[in-house]
Amino acid sequence: xxxxxxxxxxxxxxxxxxxxxxxxxxxxxxxxxxxxxxxxxxxxxxxxxxxxxxxxxxxxxxxxxxxxxxxxxxxxxxxxxxxxxxxxxxxxxxxxxxxxxxxxxxxxxxxxxxxxxxxxxxxxxxxxxxxxxxxxxxxxxxxxxxxxxxxxxxxxxxxxxxxxxxxxxxxxxxxxxxxxxxxxxxxxxxxxxxxxxxxxxxxxxxxxxxxxxxxxxxxxxxxxxxxxxxxxxxxxxxxxxxxxxxxxxxxxxxxxxxxxxxxxxxxxxxxxxxxxxxxxxxxxxxxxxxxxxxxxxxxxxxxxxxxxxxxxxxxxxxxxxxxxxxxxxxxxxxxxxxxxxxxxxxxxxxxxxxxxxxxxxxxxxxxxxxxxxxxxxxxxxxxxxxxxxxxxxxxxxxxxxxxxxxxxxxxxxxxxxxxxxxxxxxxxxxxxxxxxxxxxxxxxxxxxxxxxxxxxxxxxxxxxxxxxxxxxxxxxxxxxxxxxxxxxxxxxxxxxxxxxxxxxxxxxxxxxxxxxxxxxxxxxxxxxxxxxxxxxxxxxxxxxxxxxxxxxxxxxxxxxxxxxxxxxxxxxxxxxxxxxxxxxxxxxxxxxxxxxxxxxxxxxxxxxxxxxxxxxxxxxxxxxxxxxxxxxxxxxxxxxxxxxxxxxxxxxxxxxxxxxxxxxxxxxxxxxxxxxxxxxxxxxxxxxxxxxxxxxxxxxxxxxxxxxxxxxxxxxxxxxxxxxxxxxxxxxxxxxxxxxx
Numbered sequence: 001x002x003x004x005x006x007x008x009x010x011x012x013x014x015x016x017x018x019x020x021x022x023x024x025x026x027x028x029x030x031x032x033x034x035x036x037x038x039x040x041x042x043x044x045x046x047x048x049x050x051x052x053x054x055x056x057x058x059x060x061x062x063x064x065x066x067x068x069x070x071x072x073x074x075x076x077x078x079x080x081x082x083x084x085x086x087x088x089x090x091x092x093x094x095x096x097x098x099x100x101x102x103x104x105x106x107x108x109x110x111x112x113x114x115x116x117x118x119x120x121x122x123x124x125x126x127x128x129x130x131x132x133x134x135x136x137x138x139x140x141x142x143x144x145x146x147x148x149x150x151x152x153x154x155x156x157x158x159x160x161x162x163x164x165x166x167x168x169x170x171x172x173x174x175x176x177x178x179x180x181x182x183x184x185x186x187x188x189x190x191x192x193x194x195x196x197x198x199x200x201x202x203x204x205x206x207x208x209x210x211x212x213x214x215x216x217x218x219x220x221x222x223x224x225x226x227x228x229x230x231x232x233x234x235x236x237x238x239x240x241x242x243x244x245x246x247x248x249x250x251x252x253x254x255x256x257x258x259x260x261x262x263x264x265x266x267x268x269x270x271x272x273x274x275x276x277x278x279x280x281x282x283x284x285x286x287x288x289x290x291x292x293x294x295x296x297x298x299x300x301x302x303x304x305x306x307x308x309x310x311x312x313x314x315x316x317x318x319x320x321x322x323x324x325x326x327x328x329x330x331x332x333x334x335x336x337x338x339x340x341x342x343x344x345x346x347x348x349x350x351x352x353x354x355x356x357x358x359x360x361x362x363x364x365x366x367x368x369x370x371x372x373x374x375x376x377x378x379x380x381x382x383x384x385x386x387x388x389x390x391x392x393x394x395x396x397x398x399x400x401x402x403x404x405x406x407x408x409x410x411x412x413x414x415x416x417x418x419x420x421x422x423x424x425x426x427x428x429x430x431x432x433x434x435x436x437x438x439x440x441x442x443x444x445x446x447x448x449x450x451x452x453x454x455x456x457x458x459x460x461x462x463x464x465x466x467x468x469x470x471x472x473x474x475x476x477x478x479x480x481x482x483x484x485x486x487x488x489x490x491x492x493x494x495x496x497x498x499x500x501x502x503x504x505x506x507x508x509x510x511x512x513x514x515x516x517x518x519x520x521x522x523x524x525x526x527x528x529x530x531x532x533x534x535x536x537x538x539x540x541x542x543x544x545x546x547x548x549x550x551x552x553x554x555x556x557x558x559x560x561x562x563x564x565x566x567x568x569x570x571x572x573x574x575x576x577x578x579x580x581x582x583x584x585x586x587x588x589x590x591x592x593x594x595x596x597x598x599x600x601x602x603x604x605x606x607x608x609x610x611x612x613x614x615x616x617x618x619x620x621x622x623x624x625x626x627x628x629x630x631x632x633x634x635x636x637x638x639x640x641x642x643x644x645x646x647x648x649x650x651x652x653x654x655x656x657x658x659x660x661x662x663x664x665x666x667x668x669x670x671x672x673x674x675x676x677x678x679x680x681x682x683x684x685x686x687x688x689x690x691x692x693x694x695x696x697x698x699x700x701x702x703x704x705x706x707x708x709x710x711x712x713x714x715x716x717x718x719x720x721x722x723x724x725x726x727x728x729x730x731x732x733x734x735x736x737x738x739x740x741x
Contacts (some may be wrong), residue, residue: 190207
């Protein structure tokens with residue numbers, strides 16, 4: 001792989017990675033060694049919990065080497081070891097599950113390490129309450145410092161010295177507190193002149209303070225001697241724990257990788273691209289991190305071939321598409337979350353990621369643009385197979401010759417196992433590779449009415465360059481452009497017309513496919529609902545049958561018992577019990593009538609016509625827009641089915657609403673912020689109502705759970721939503737919701 005820093009720069013990922021790296025407790029390489037699937041399991045488990053991130057801890061590799069050589073660590077280094085151990089003590093108190101719980105169980109913290117941590121506060125300072133001798137020395141130093149300040153303050157308020165004081169405040173020169181005096185002060189004060197100010201005044205240390213200062217230095221020296229002794233003892237303790245500390249230091253880096261990714265994803269509502277491997281590349285709704293969230297346009301690409309040749313209009317997003325594909329591959333490789341619909345995305349497992357973007361021309365190196373490109377390809381031919389992105393591949397030489405050369409080079413790279421993404425303005429290379437089964441074509445689209453790029457791509461066709469249209473747009477006279485068209489030639493103009501027809505056919509085909517998908521999803525939803533209703537009714541019938549059979553057997557047994565009784569009272573009691581059981585059976589048989597009613601049926605109940613809204617503990621009927629609850633027994637005894645109630649048409653203002661063209665039965669909210677998702681959801685429901693849909697499906701994913709919860713809460717309060725259900729497993733499970741309108 002190219003140098004990671006250089007690659008991040010070329011792909012415009014530096015700010016994004018800088019933001020991510022700020023979540024590390026200490027800086028480290030982005031890549032995690034080891035089993036990727038195991039790392040993902042750890043990240044998923046950690047994502048389920050709220051936890052405190054670790055405090056910043058410096059790299060301790062040098063300190064571990066020093067301990068191995070029986071060296072003495074500074075107080076600062078010792079405090080970082082205490083933070084390291086203390087954080088794992090805190091982690092072990094969380095109620096993690098699965099792999100996280102197993103991993104933390106393997107981190108057995110020795111008693112000596114715990115005792116070492118007890119001598120430090122949470123901020124890394126010594127706990128002086130547990131070190132009386134050191135605490136007394138520290139207090140002694142503080143006392144001497146206060147004596148110096150007190151003595152100097154006396155001079156500031158001295159009447160004899162007042163005429164010589166420049167001001168009534170203490171001045172710091174280095175670490176010393178001094179008086180600032182005018183000349184002649186020695187008549188009333190004995191002291192040492194330390195320095196002279198720019199205005200000619202004197203910085204003076206009084207003799208009485210000088211003697212206290214000498215005492216302070218002795219106390220500081222004693223305190224530092226004691227502190228060194230403690231550091232030496234603690235260093236010896238850590239030397240005995242060296243194997244454990246090396247292990248813990250590695251485990252901390254591992255957890256630091258996990259927590260940074262989890263918190264970064266949680267803060268930005270990003271997703272992890274889990275599907276890495278195989279030979280296909282699918283990106284759904286990927287937003288390049290360099291683009292502004294508010295104005296960014298998502299890229300979606302489906303590539304099941306080894307090469308993608310992107311042609312078309314200038315400034316149409318070809319370079320950004322190339323960067324987006326490589327960026328998604330890089331972030332997935334490093335397990336860094338991104339803004340994407342991860343559920344519908346996948347990338348191959350790549351050992352190398354390389355990009356050729358810049359013009360390598362250099363006067364100093366005596367190298368031309370084309371020569372630089374050839375050198376870059378030469379180095380790639382000798383690299384491990386991976387993915388290569390090349391922007392403007394034919395830059396710097398004759399396009400026809402370059403097309404022939406690069407056709408062979410690309411085919412050679414494909415044969416060696418590389419994925420190749422190429423952008424070009426020239427059609428020659430694309431047309432030469434169009435017949436290769438390993439090559440996919442894509443064209444950048446252009447809005448001819450608005451005369452602007454659409455930043456969208458159609459796969460399977462070659463794009464127009466729109467050179468003539470662009471020239472007119474930016475002021476070249478039309479008669480000059482028309483002459484250029486004639487020079488360009490009728491044959492090539494006809495080729496452009498064929499390309500245009502390809503665009504139109506592809507657009508029409510895509511529209512028809514979308515309509516078919518809508519109908520297909522609608523039928524699929526209806527089928528699933530019918531199957532679920534059938535299963536529910538079958539289960540209810542079987543349960544009722546079992547209950548009735550059981551009650552019948554119990555009534556028969558009670559009747560038999562009554563017949564055996566010799567005592568009349570006992571016989572009467574048994575008969576009464578049998579009668580009670582018989583009544584229960586009768587009631588249950590009456591209630592069986594509910595099998596003939598279902599939600600949505602139109603009924604007549606006590607001369608009121610309505611529609612069954614819900615069947616539960618009670619029966620809910622909607623009559624003239626009002627919802628009535630009726631006791632089951634009364635309803636089954638008195639209700640009768642009727643034909644659909646014809647509502648009287650009331651005069652209403654004339655209003656014409658155009659049926660939306662975008663109406664569909666499903667909406668995918670993966671990768672959107674909560675505010676964006678709710679806005680899209682409201683529009684989606686309105687379109688569905690106008691289109692006449694009764695059931696629609698929304699995908700929101702599971703992720704952190706924030707988006708799913710917000711969507712469901714909004715749906716519960718929405719006036720147009722009757723009720724909602726979890727989608728079946730085959731349609732997204734807990735990551736999707738069926739909406740009944």
